[in-house]
Amino acid sequence: MTEARHERAPGDRPSREMDASAPSEFLVYTIGLFVAVLLTATSFWAANTTLLWPGGVFLGLAVLAIAQMGIHLVFFLHITSGPESTNNVLALAFGVLIVFVVVAGTMWIVADMNANMMMPSGAPMSMRMQH
Amino acid sequence: MNVAVAIDQIPQDALPSASEAGPAPKRIVVAYGFWIFLLSDIIMFAALFASYAVLVRSTAGGPTGAQLFNQATVAIETACLLVSSYTCGLMSLAVNSRRRLGTYLGALITFALGATFLSLEMREFSNMIAIGATPQRSAFLSAFFTLVGCHGLHVALGLIWLIVMMVQVAVFGFAARVQRRLLCFSLFWHALDIVWVGVFTVVYLMGVSL
Numbered sequence: 001m002t003e004a005r006h007e008r009a010p011g012d013r014p015s016r017e018m019d020a021s022a023p024s025e026f027l028v029y030t031i032g033l034f035v036a037v038l039l040t041a042t043s044f045w046a047a048n049t050t051l052l053w054p055g056g057v058f059l060g061l062a063v064l065a066i067a068q069m070g071i072h073l074v075f076f077l078h079i080t081s082g083p084e085s086t087n088n089v090l091a092l093a094f095g096v097l098i099v100f101v102v103v104a105g106t107m108w109i110v111a112d113m114n115a116n117m118m119m120p121s122g123a124p125m126s127m128r129m130q131h
Numbered sequence: 132m133n134v135a136v137a138i139d140q141i142p143q144d145a146l147p148s149a150s151e152a153g154p155a156p157k158r159i160v161v162a163y164g165f166w167i168f169l170l171s172d173i174i175m176f177a178a179l180f181a182s183y184a185v186l187v188r189s190t191a192g193g194p195t196g197a198q199l200f201n202q203a204t205v206a207i208e209t210a211c212l213l214v215s216s217y218t219c220g221l222m223s224l225a226v227n228s229r230r231r232l233g234t235y236l237g238a239l240i241t242f243a244l245g246a247t248f249l250s251l252e253m254r255e256f257s258n259m260i261a262i263g264a265t266p267q268r269s270a271f272l273s274a275f276f277t278l279v280g281c282h283g284l285h286v287a288l289g290l291i292w293l294i295v296m297m298v299q300v301a302v303f304g305f306a307a308r309v310q311r312r313l314l315c316f317s318l319f320w321h322a323l324d325i326v327w328v329g330v331f332t333v334v335y336l337m338g339v340s341l
Binding site for chain 2: 006007008009010011012025026029030032033036037040043044046047048058061062064065068069072073076077087088091092094095098099102103105106107110
């Protein structure tokens, strides 16, 4: 069935004629807004509470942000795992890969350089130059 | 009815296989091209995020994020952008079913919320500059103004684009080319909200708990 179809444009919903059991588009956006508000509120609460171990808040905020980005992609941009949005998902996956390489790579390299620069100020210059 | 919906109304057996169907409809080609642009835009933001993360502690004795950021303002900004993303989605529903009033109403609310976001951000920036926290003060502030300012610039351009689109709807009605541009606009606006999720988490929430 899907072989006879073109890809779906990013942002377009599958039409109701194709799948009558699909939820209405209004409902999809509303669910997306509800979940996004919930995740945002949790983020703001986690950043300000003293109830949680501060070391875990950092990781928790990152997880909440990534979850919310996923919610936006699925409910607002209508990215699905269906065969007619394969091209969109592949492009997105490549984008996410590059984003990860840029962010993680930069932080790794700079943190490494920073660690190597941390010589005691009294150390002779020749020793500092080795790094 | 948009093109994608119109295609779905053709009976299944009347359609040739994808390889014989010829080039995809223009709506799909245009939206896919814009999708690629958005991903490259997000990669640019990733570079700004990376430089911010590297420079966040380099305050050079100047004010830190915890001293500068006001969480209440950020919460209102976040709410504005999130709800505007929702109304933008409702606007695209109205566009797809060619409801003129719904389109104008959705665009009006989206614009008002976007403008509120932008004015709050401008006020925040001017308050920071007034107390000497300018981009020249420290590497941290340079990175902050570059990252958040770049997002704000995108929002400002989006607002101008929205006005242009509403003029086009008024003049040309729901022509196919206007619908394609409106689809690209809604992709752009949703992508800006995704970037903002990263901004408020990395800059504001993590900055306060540093």
